[in-house]
Amino acid sequence: MNMILKPVGSVRSPLKDRKQAPKQGSEGAPAADIEMLPEYADALLGLQAGAQLVLLTWLDRSDRTALQVHPRGDETRARRGVFATRSPDRPNPVGLHEVRLVSIHGLRLRVEPLEALDGTPVIDIKPLI
Amino acid sequence: MNMILKPVGSVRSPLKDRKQAPKQGSEGAPAADIEMLPEYADALLGLQAGAQLVLLTWLDRSDRTALQVHPRGDETRARRGVFATRSPDRPNPVGLHEVRLVSIHGLRLRVEPLEALDGTPVIDIKPLI
Numbered sequence: 001m002n003m004i005l006k007p008v009g010s011v012r013s014p015l016k017d018r019k020q021a022p023k024q025g026s027e028g029a030p031a032a033d034i035e036m037l038p039e040y041a042d043a044l045l046g047l048q049a050g051a052q053l054v055l056l057t058w059l060d061r062s063d064r065t066a067l068q069v070h071p072r073g074d075e076t077r078a079r080r081g082v083f084a085t086r087s088p089d090r091p092n093p094v095g096l097h098e099v100r101l102v103s104i105h106g107l108r109l110r111v112e113p114l115e116a117l118d119g120t121p122v123i124d125i126k127p128l129i
Numbered sequence: 130m131n132m133i134l135k136p137v138g139s140v141r142s143p144l145k146d147r148k149q150a151p152k153q154g155s156e157g158a159p160a161a162d163i164e165m166l167p168e169y170a171d172a173l174l175g176l177q178a179g180a181q182l183v184l185l186t187w188l189d190r191s192d193r194t195a196l197q198v199h200p201r202g203d204e205t206r207a208r209r210g211v212f213a214t215r216s217p218d219r220p221n222p223v224g225l226h227e228v229r230l231v232s233i234h235g236l237r238l239r240v241e242p243l244e245a246l247d248g249t250p251v252i253d254i255k256p257l258i
Contacts, residue, residue, distance in 0.1 A: 003134035003187050003250065005221050024258065040220065042196040046213035056223055058132050067171040083254040084175035091169065092134050092252045094185055094223065121132065123221045125212040129153065 005058060007121040008043075009036035009107075013114060018061060021115050023072060024086070025097055029113035034122055036107040047104055047125070055097040056124035057116045062093035095120070098128060134187060136250040137172075138165035138236075142243060147190060150244050152201055153215070154226055158242035163251055165236040176233055176254075184226040185253035186245045191222035224249070227257060 013032035015021045022029050034055070036044065047053075066089035068079040082090040099111035109125075142161035144150045151158050163184070165173065176182075195218035197208040211219040228240035238254075 001136075001187075001189060001250070003136070003252075005132035005134065007130075007132070008220050040196065040212075043210040043212045043220070045197060045208070045210035047210065051213075054225065056221070056225075058130075060130060067169065068174060079174070081172040081174035081176065083169075083172045084180075084256060086255055086258060090253060091137050091172070092185070094253055096183065096185075096225070096255065121130070123132075124219060124223055126215055126225065127213060129215060 005123050007037065007123065008040045009034050009122040011057065011114065011116045011118060011120040011122060013116065013118040015117050017117065021117060025099065025113040025115045029115040031102060031110060031112035032114040034109040034111060036109065038107060041107060044104070047101060049101055049103050051101045052128040053099050053101055053111065054126045054128050055099050055111065055122060057095035057097065058121040058123055059088040059093035059095045060120060061117065063089040064091055064093060066090065134252050136166065136252065137169045138163050138251040140186065140243065140245045140247060140249040140251060142245065142247045144246050146246065150246055154228065154242040154244045158244040160231060160239060160241035161243040161245070163238040163240060165238065167236060170236060173233070176230060178230055178232050180230045181257040182228050182230055182240065183255045183257050184228050184240065184251060186224035186226065187250040187252055188217040188222035188224045189249060190246065192218040193220055193222060195219065
């Protein structure tokens, strides 16, 4: 089966590496821009500033071989399976981010808060329900 | 960049095709089983019955070329970009499902409600936060 993801855009953020980034968007993450690829312009019809969205990203700096981690990287805590955590290290490192759409200008979406790093590929955008 | 998803399990459900399936889990979807692949057993450590989870699936019967759709397939409604809808037809058909973990026995997770079809590949499980 073809389960190959296609990037539809990418993140432009002041966050450049994992050490800088909060673990969750709600923990003080900044606003960021999503730069969409031109071939997906038509897929943005109906998106309006103020909307609550779920952004899906590909966390490309993750370790896909990890099956267990210490929660929040805290080695004093017992290991847990990655499916019982939100660690970016997991077999399919798809990031889920609840964001507010601050503005949309052509192919550029301003969103907040977003803990994803600069350059992270965006794979999907969905309205929050 | 390698953005190839690996199945980590698959859905066992009474729902066999899109016509049968509700559009959202909250619209009367049944319980279903997730059969995990043995190589991911260690990644389940810490998952407990009663937990609220987000299940990510690969909606393998979707149209990846669709950029706009009629919301809920209703042709009397104006077309919208797929990123402004929850249509399964989209460039990267990753399904997001909020479910309750009813029980876990070895590699088999019982969850509800789930509108994904029988045989749908599961790509990730995350705790809801």
